[in-house]
Amino acid sequence: QQQVKQSPQSLIVQKGGISIINCAYENTAFDYFPWYQQFPGKGPALLIAIRPDVSEKKEGRFTISFNKSAKQFSLHIMDSQPGDSATYFCAASGDYKLSFGAGTTVTVRA
Amino acid sequence: ETGVTQSPTHLIKTRGQQVTLRCSSQSGHNTVSWYQQALGQGPQFIFQYYREEENGRGNFPPRFSGLQFPNYSSELNVNALELDDSALYLCASSAGLAVHEQYFGPGTRLTVT
Secondary structure (H helix, E strand, O other): OOOEEEEOOEEEEEOOOOEEEEEEEOOOOOOEEEEEEEOOOOOOEEEEEEOOOOOEEEEOOEEEEEEOOOOEEEEEEOOOOHHHOEEEEEEEEEOOEEEEOOOEEEEEEO | OOOOEEEOOEEEEOOOOOEEEEEEOOOOOOEEEEEEEOOOOOOEEEEEEEOOEEEEEOOOOOOEEEEEOOOOOEEEEEOOOOHHHOEEEEEEEEOOOOHHHOEEOOOEEEEEO
């Protein structure tokens, strides 16, 4: 039973474009929503995170939008660069553990 | 500040064997969580150790067990290995029970043949 659903599975974007990844959850007890970036052969690295009482958080080129009533949140990567090519995971924190989405592989074409 | 380290990097085992994976937590972190990441999937929570005690467990059978030592390092033991146990095993550490501030190690790639 996957508690966090993530889409799309993969996306290709041109350099300078915007990448958008969407996630949805069911458990209203989740209290924190981080995004992780993972490169091949590496562990996930914390990218940006948001609490459910905030609707948007921006750090550099990365923005999280959060819709509590719809139980959805998304990651926007602005001005995408080839170095952003990686797999991105949304997650939700609750009950001492993180529940992850299935991941989105982002490919940025130069 | 030293990050999370894991050993070994890779290993190959035969079905039915036992394996021990090791993790050293980030300096100042006293909580270690273990995750299994199958190829093409998101990490799945196995269990968490806090102050040397198991603090929570995911949907994994008892043949997955662990330990945490006084220096907060941790071991993951898997008995009676099955082919489906082939995965990347990730260790993450955090300060206290703030799991939303978990930092992951590079993982151990386990292949069961």
